[in-house]
Amino acid sequence: MDQHNSSPLTHSSENRSTISESPAVTVKHVSITLGERQILHDISLAIPKGKITTLIGPNGCGKSTLLRTMIGHIWAHGRDNISIFDKSLNRYKADDLAKVMAFLPQSPDIPKDMTVEELVYCGRYPYQRWWQNTAEEDRTVVDRVLDITKTNHLRDQLIPSLSGGERQRVWIAMALAQEPKLLVLDEPTTYLDINHQLEIMELLKRLNEEEGLTVLMVLHDLTQALQYSDYMAVLQDGRLITSGYPQDVMTEDLLQDVFRVHGSVDVSDKKGYVKITGLL
């Protein structure tokens, strides 16, 4: 049990050797220009399989854009240089991609008139064919993901009636109903209070450890990024500054150079934390 609760930091260190093998997502020399502005400059990055990876960086650094580019929502020059599970993004059919990868946007539209169960069933969409009856399998999966995300008691509630934390768990349940190997989230904790933030982070950690789910997300909170990720990539002004293990990446120099704040980073403790002391 103790082993199980071991911090993600040590967890990653133990598996250091496996990280470079067969990444979940690979990006090679990708650039993006929107209008006059170049948003991403020649980015190359590999997201390790079976790990939790976070993208961090100041506002407007291009981390959300990079996230959307990696999953094919934004068309990039060199798109054929992006691959997911060793297959080029170009060679995926839309529904096949949805079976290996699920995406949770930062603030999804809230369906006015849908119950939790109906929404989670939408996650089965990539598997449904009008000539096939998938009802039984769909039901099994939906029941399972409602249990995993502890939303079973909410299944008959309408989405708008849920609290922020509940809603986020339900969206994750819908994403899990796609039975993905890779879950991609854009700032999943932004609009939540601290308790529900940690609840979501713990859920993601549990999914990663118990189900072997690869998690890739953008996070704002540096301490959370440090505590929960196995791997980290830092962006600034559309450029990849550094990537690697959190305890190597998260340094006082990084806080100054990238985030323009004074602070200290403590990784001696199992969890690790970032303490910000003031503006630069």
Place this chain on the structure above:
Amino acid sequence: MKQVSNRKVYRFSVLIILCALLLGSMIISLVFGSTSVSLVDIWHTLWSDELTDAGAQIIWNIRLPRNIVAALVGACLAVSGAILQAVMKNPLADPQIVGVSSGAGLMGVIILILFPGYDYLVPMVAFLGAMGAALMVYALAWKNGIRPSRIILAGVAVSAFLGSGISALLVFFGDRVQGALLWMVGGLAARSWPQVEVLFPYAMVGLALACLGAKRLTILSLGDETAKGLGLNVEQTRFSMTAVAALLAAGAVSIAGLIGFVGLVIPHILRLIIGNDYAYLLPGSALLGAFVLVISDTVGRVAMSPIEIPVGIIMAFFGAPFFLYLLRRDG
């Protein structure tokens, strides 16, 4: 679990009730008119092979086909509106407001006035006009995504632009406008079996395609990013469903002219009753649209008899205030 199945039962019962209402409205509309016909006579007429008297003639050759045309037109416009609202992410979308009807109208008038020998082409050409107008509105409103207010503004502009084209044609070819004018006014007077034959295939194909796309529309209503993440080809869905909406609108417009507000009001009433699941919303809209148009047409025939009020006027009379109500509510 239980409650969800209750939701299904509830939604299904709404559809059944709508079926009953539609049937009832069609019977009522057979009975009432400048001459009243008894239910017994109607029954005999429907099931006999010969049209024995004047009453039977009225039922079989005038009221019944007109009824069917009204129901089909109502169903087409309502479903077209429901689809456009989903595709354009806009609660105020409607074939007339976003210019689809004007597109169909302009092309129809061009055929009727400039190529009078090719009447049979009207529905097909009207479809092209409707599709062209929809794409034009979409292209004009597209700027880093779709914003509801821009759709309406672009729609009004396109509608006015195409409408001026129609007016110009009517002015320049004043000697030939008779047929076109009758068609333009929008109404169901003198619609009979030939119109049923033209409209029926369009309506059936359009409604079937719409229902096949219902699931995709529901996924689309979750928002573009979520829909993409679920493996829906968002742009292709938009395009193909717009085509279906244009087909339905064109079918209706080429038979009944420009009838507004059906496509706006009906899906909205139904959303309040049955919710946003397109698997129920689309068939429900078809039934309610058919019902409302049959009733409105009957009122138009009977209210100021012997003068007939075109059904387009009745729809605008009730629909316009409802549109304003929606505009205020959705801000």
